[in-house]
Amino acid sequence: MKLYYTPGACSQAPHIVIHELGLPYEAVKVDLGKHTLPDGSDYRAINPKGYVPTLELDDGTRITEANVILQYLAEQKPGRIAAQFGSMERWKLMEWLAFIATEVHKGFGPLWNPKTPPDVRERTVQALGNRFGYLAQTLEKQPFLMGNEFSIADAYLFVILNWSGQHKVDLSPWPALQQFQARVAARPAVQAALKAEGLGK
Ligand SMILES: N[C@@H](CCC(=O)N[C@@H](CS)C(=O)NCC(=O)O)C(=O)O
Numbered sequence: 001m002k003l004y005y006t007p008g009a010c011s012q013a014p015h016i017v018i019h020e021l022g023l024p025y026e027a028v029k030v031d032l033g034k035h036t037l038p039d040g041s042d043y044r045a046i047n048p049k050g051y052v053p054t055l056e057l058d059d060g061t062r063i064t065e066a067n068v069i070l071q072y073l074a075e076q077k078p079g080r081i082a083a084q085f086g087s088m089e090r091w092k093l094m095e096w097l098a099f100i101a102t103e104v105h106k107g108f109g110p111l112w113n114p115k116t117p118p119d120v121r122e123r124t125v126q127a128l129g130n131r132f133g134y135l136a137q138t139l140e141k142q143p144f145l146m147g148n149e150f151s152i153a154d155a156y157l158f159v160i161l162n163w164s165g166q167h168k169v170d171l172s173p174w175p176a177l178q179q180f181q182a183r184v185a186a187r188p189a190v191q192a193a194l195k196a197e198g199l200g201k
Contacts, residue, residue: 001024001026001056002026003015003025003028003053003054003056004037004043004054005027005028005029005052005053008163009052011053011066012193012197013152013156014073014155016189017073017152019189019192019193020150021073021074021076021080023073030052055069055072055073066101066105066156067100067101067156071094081155082151082152093146093151096145096146100156101156105156105160111124111163133174145157150184150187155190
């Protein structure tokens with residue numbers, strides 16, 4: 001299995017899950033600025049969408065979209081960090097994954113563009129704040145999104161919330177989110193994934 005990733009990008013969520021589950025893999029770094037692979041070839045030949053992550057299985061099949069890759073990985077060791085398919089818990093997990101993907105992950109979109117005008121930035125940060133408030137309502141009551149156990153949704157949320165620092169989005173109004181970040185960052189698998197990306201200590 002190969003994970004195409006860029007350090008610190010959303011591909012870090014599957015990277016964490018691979019380490020959490022101890023799955024064998026090869027990491028292939030993608031230069032998103034140039035859309036190239038380490039050998040200089042065009043990454044779009046691997047994923048025509050041009051973005052990370054891509055997961056390539058041993059038979060050559062490629063899976064894209066972070067929230068689907070996360071679920072594929074979880075199913076390699078069923079019941080560990082994703083509720084069983086068919087259970088109500090699984091629907092609730094998928095609800096979190098969809099919320100993180102569409103409202104939080106993509107909610108950061110305009111902040112990546114240095115040309116985004118200040119008023120658009122302000123509206124973007126305000127909208128993210130509404131999402132953060134919603135997340136905090138859950139994380140004030142329990143350590144992880146699904147309850148007491150870490151799940152793929154937590155890996156995804158952790159990576160996206162980490163972007164707050166580089167985009168100067170203040171998380172201090174939501175101490176539960178800051179505590180969540182510290183809790184997830186302390187996990188050995190998270191530290192291992194960050195190290196594998198050349199980040200962290
Ligand atoms: N819908 C995709 C979006 C992935 C995505 O936004 N990837 C970003 C990094 S976090 C990227 O590769 N951006 C570069 C580009 O779009 O060219 C998913 O959920 O996996």
